[in-house]
Amino acid sequence: MTPAPGTRSKSPAVSGLSRETVASKALELADRDGLEGLTMRRLAAELGVGTMTLYGYFRSKDELIDAATDFAAEQIALPERRGDWREQLRALVAEVHRVLRAHPSAAQIRARAPILSTGALRATNHAMAILGDAGFGKADAAAAWRLLFVYMFGSVAFTPESVPEESAREWRSRIGALPPDEFDPLLSALPEAIATMTGSEQFHAGLDVILDGLEARLARRSTAGDGPAG
Amino acid sequence: MTPAPGTRSKSPAVSGLSRETVASKALELADRDGLEGLTMRRLAAELGVGTMTLYGYFRSKDELIDAATDFAAEQIALPERRGDWREQLRALVAEVHRVLRAHPSAAQIRARAPILSTGALRATNHAMAILGDAGFGKADAAAAWRLLFVYMFGSVAFTPESVPEESAREWRSRIGALPPDEFDPLLSALPEAIATMTGSEQFHAGLDVILDGLEARLARRSTAGDGPAG
DNA sequence: ACCTGAACACCGTTCAAGT
DNA sequence: ACCTGAACACCGTTCAAGT
Numbered sequence A, B: 001m002t003p004a005p006g007t008r009s010k011s012p013a014v015s016g017l018s019r020e021t022v023a024s025k026a027l028e029l030a031d032r033d034g035l036e037g038l039t040m041r042r043l044a045a046e047l048g049v050g051t052m053t054l055y056g057y058f059r060s061k062d063e064l065i066d067a068a069t070d071f072a073a074e075q076i077a078l079p080e081r082r083g084d085w086r087e088q089l090r091a092l093v094a095e096v097h098r099v100l101r102a103h104p105s106a107a108q109i110r111a112r113a114p115i116l117s118t119g120a121l122r123a124t125n126h127a128m129a130i131l132g133d134a135g136f137g138k139a140d141a142a143a144a145w146r147l148l149f150v151y152m153f154g155s156v157a158f159t160p161e162s163v164p165e166e167s168a169r170e171w172r173s174r175i176g177a178l179p180p181d182e183f184d185p186l187l188s189a190l191p192e193a194i195a196t197m198t199g200s201e202q203f204h205a206g207l208d209v210i211l212d213g214l215e216a217r218l219a220r221r222s223t224a225g226d227g228p229a230g
Numbered sequence C, D: 001a002c003c004t005g006a007a008c009a010c011c012g013t014t015c016a017a018g019t
Helices: A019-033 A038-046 A053-058 A063-073 A085-102 A104-111 A119-132 A138-158 A166-176 A191-193 A200-225 B018-031 B040-047 B051-056 B061-073 B085-102 B105-111 B116-135 B139-156 B165-176 B190-195 B201-223
Strands: none
Touching: A019 A063, A038 A053, A038 B165, A063 A085, A063 A104, A063 A119, A085 A104, A085 A119, A085 A138, A085 A191, A085 B105, A104 B051, A119 B051, A119 B190, A138 A200, A138 B116, A138 B139, A138 B190, A166 A191, A191 B139, A200 B139, B018 B040, B018 B061, B018 B105, B018 B201, B040 B051, B061 B085, B061 B105, B061 B116, B085 B105, B085 B139, B085 B165, B105 B139, B116 B139, B116 B190, B165 B190
């Protein structure tokens, strides 16, 4: 009998290692040093085993990386459904964003391929339930969640939590050196523009804008009498 | 006299190469094979020179990569300002998105560090002009552009233009194998959910949602009599 | 002045061998 | 059965040497 499509390597268990131990340590390493800092050799050394031992648990580095993100996705704790659909959606997005900020390498890894583990899909499923109950049709609900997904992952992938003061100074001086006549709109808002380039404060304000947009869409849909499909 | 901070390597010019030629070929390679497919050795071979020759034009691979994105940013053709602020903003976002889709490695590279070339900043400046004239204050204008920026780059970074039929089939079967009782909201919208995972059609619909949200924000601001700052 | 091969310290992974 | 060193085909970059 051939193994089912989902079956991966089996886990030998003599050195006290397991797929989970290895994946969790890999995630830790990637979060600390970036995805390019995660190497099989360094990971093995950190676990106190030979490099090739890892290949007893994962067939390749790619498979290990997938397991690391799956591990991160498990940490999403679905919030209870309290309040109107906006509050419910905001709570879900905030929770996913919290986990992404705790494991920024997950966003980096997601750029390679979608995460299809049960833990990750539970969040999507939760969102579809909220949006469906709110009155969005299937296509609109899927599109709405996709928009929020891109916003969450984009925020984490393109907005560092913080940045060395040296970098911030370089940004200011590079932008500040632009010709003042052509670049007046940007230059006169330079501190505000720079401020949006780091940190998570920005995130929740942008989320509210998107929720406003979704609400407008829903209202228009209801007015048109074009109720939820299915 | 020490060189100004912006000064980079000078360009020897005997083999017909220039910083621009090298950077443009690097972008081409990265777009074709992904950022990890861009290596100094392969690039040199493609240009018909020795690997070390490239270091006469760029001090490091990082500097070369920066130049490649700068080169991509130059291709943004700022649209004329026609129509209301929504139309103007939509035209700008569509143009940046077009260039990003033509050079998807630029989004990948932007995840490493911001692009501060004149070409890239021209787009930001254009946006600040549109938003300022529309009545957004400096902080709100910066926040609005940041939201659109994250959406544009996130869309390209996390949404492949297309995907091998084999991958799509695997996605469907992985999601379809979830327990039906817990995952009914997702499973009953499976085709719609899968459809949002590739392609650019999605993009413009999401953009309209964001613009609706920004319009709501602007309306609320005006009503409160809290006019633009500065 | 410009270009570049050899070499060094890294990678992921195969293969054959250890216990 | 489980683990792993040596080896292979790659990296980016330094250094010393070619012309």
